[in-house]
Amino acid sequence: MAIQTSVYVNMILFYLRKVPPFRQLIKETVFARTGLKRRISLLLRLIVLLANFALSFAYVGIVLYMPIIQFGHELAADEQLKQFAHEFAVISFIVAGVSSAAILEPKRGKYIAVKLMRMSPASYMKATLSHKYALFFIRLLPAMLWVGTLLGASPWTIVLLVLTATMSRVFWEYVHLKWFEKTGAVLVKQVGLVWAVIIIGYVAAYLPLFRPEVPAFGEIVLLWPLQCVLIAAGFFAAVHLARYSGYRTVVDAATKRDDPYLDMRRAMQNANQSSVKMNVSDYELNMSASEKLRSRSGYRYLNDLFFARHRKLIRRLLHIRLAVIGGLLVIGLAAVYWFESGLSGVLPGLLETRLPLLVIAMLYLSTGEKVTRAMFYHCDMSLLRYRFYRNAAFTHFRLRLGRLIAQNAIVAAALATVLTVVSVTAHDGAWNGNIIWLWISALALSVFFSVHHLFLYYLLQPYTTELNVRNPIFTVANSILGGVSGICLFIRIPSFIFTAVAVGSALIYLLLALVLVRKYASHTFRVK
């Protein structure tokens, strides 16, 4: 715990020093001030504890209680309590028992404490497990008491339920250990199995709300004899874990140096790099591309060469999106076939007032972010070292923007085509006047998102040479756009007005981007 807190305090101070106002305030010597770091660590622990309570309230409120309010409001009070206990039992006893056991979990802190700092594996594991489950009980109890009493349960019932959950989880740790001893396999690393349990578990947790004939454990888990058995099993496991002498092997199995789980940042970095990796053989140019390039010069030559050599990577991005849109066509036509009358009533309304849904669709379908990543990794990371290239930022920005808009326009046109086909098919070939607004909006949004991704790339250049994103403003800007796109899910607005807004926004953003890139990109477009 002390090691972990110390690592977090150092990390927080390190990143705070990167933020301009704090840079002046926090001197480099701060890392040597043990007293100050101890005070910060106390504050940190308090914040973590409060965050734990908040998360528990969010879990109990949103994951367990809200579905009952939403879909089970017609159930009798005691049925609601049983459903609540059922969801809690499935998710917290079983799903989390399989997926969140700590005993064999690969963790950076475990590696640092045992492998690097030579702490005794038994002491580390016993401290970790007792801290985890004491905290589990304490943080879950207030939230469970709150919702439990709302559903008419007595406080004692809830205390027993949470204690049962805690002790079952301790028993699960024992199961993971025994499984490892018997088979040598680490259960939490069996990604397929863990995800299967999670998906099946969540379906099983909520299914009784919709299908009353599906068996539920709610009633059983509230029975005290079963609770006593589970609590006793937990105590048995706790005693076994406290006396266990083979923690060295257990920790060794969970802290292999090259395990990607130990260093998620490195794993993310590798994933980022492999998503844009190319083989030398992919760089072959075909005859027509070579012929075209003969007439090119300067930055147009470079840009055309880049897109010609990376056509496989860029086309793959396009093909994935077109495949998704193709899937939408299949689903749309199937819906027309199955719900003919229902759909013909809904579709005109969607086209009339729900075009804002296109925003979220184009946010996810436009290729900008991946393409800029590929541009950086294969081209700009090297050329940005040269001043001539930085000074010509506006020139290559315009050339690339043209390409990106063309590519995203294909995606937008494909999406508009699919929606048009579904609409026309649903209405026996009748044409809906709003389809024209659909097409214009989709194309305008393709321009908007192309500009957005390339503009942020040139103005904030967020990537490090390892392809990590290291620019908080970039993250915030994208989050704001994501938030606005999310809000669009709930907006109803006449189609022609939305189209005017989409076209206007795209044009304003385009002009703004051209002006700002011309003015600032030669300074901002750099390797961090």
Next chain:
Amino acid sequence: MRLKLEQIEKRFDAKEVLRGVEYTFEQGKIYGLLGRNGAGKTTLFNCLSGELKMDGGSAILEDNGVTRPLAEEDVGYVYSTPILPEFLTGYEFLHFFIDINRERLKPDEVRPIDDYFDLMSMTKEDRHRLIKTYSHGMKNKMQMLLFLITKPPVILLDEPLTSFDVIVALEMKNLLRQMKADHILIFSTHILQLAADLCDELVVLHNGKLSSVSLDLLKSPEMEQSVIHLLKDESDDKNL
């Protein structure tokens, strides 16, 4: 042509890396810049090439009696690890580079692309291979080619010869000797023998300031001891 550094200062937070650097470099000479790890050699190069802003002082270029501040385009910077766009062939990169610099170059200065590769003894096959497949030495030759084309008055080389095999190192040394007549060449290195062998003058960066090693000393057997003495801190004396 001369490059005059006047009271150049650069600090990062509280750490003063360059404390009033002063020196005059002349055309026709190769200067070896020596300094311990973290002494500020790369910082000085970055300040001269415009990658970093100086906190104080200036760099002045004096040519035929006319003086002007050193501009970014006056400086060619050869990185220790050559950084080139690997998706291009050597030929394509040079084609692109000449294209974008065509307006700056006099027509009689631009030679056919193959001539430049011949100058660097790069075979016909090599020049049409992807840079991605080039060796470290070939990549460095490509970097040097850029400066043979644009001919910046000042060329800074950051540890340029340390990872070459003997043949490429010799080729590069000969190339630098050929180039020195038209340029001011400054290269940083840790290798004393290389500095003594190639350089006309040796400059030491220590405690944020530059000082020169005398010409007589450069060729003498005591050179190594004397440079080490210049670079040592008081703390090192206590440790030794």
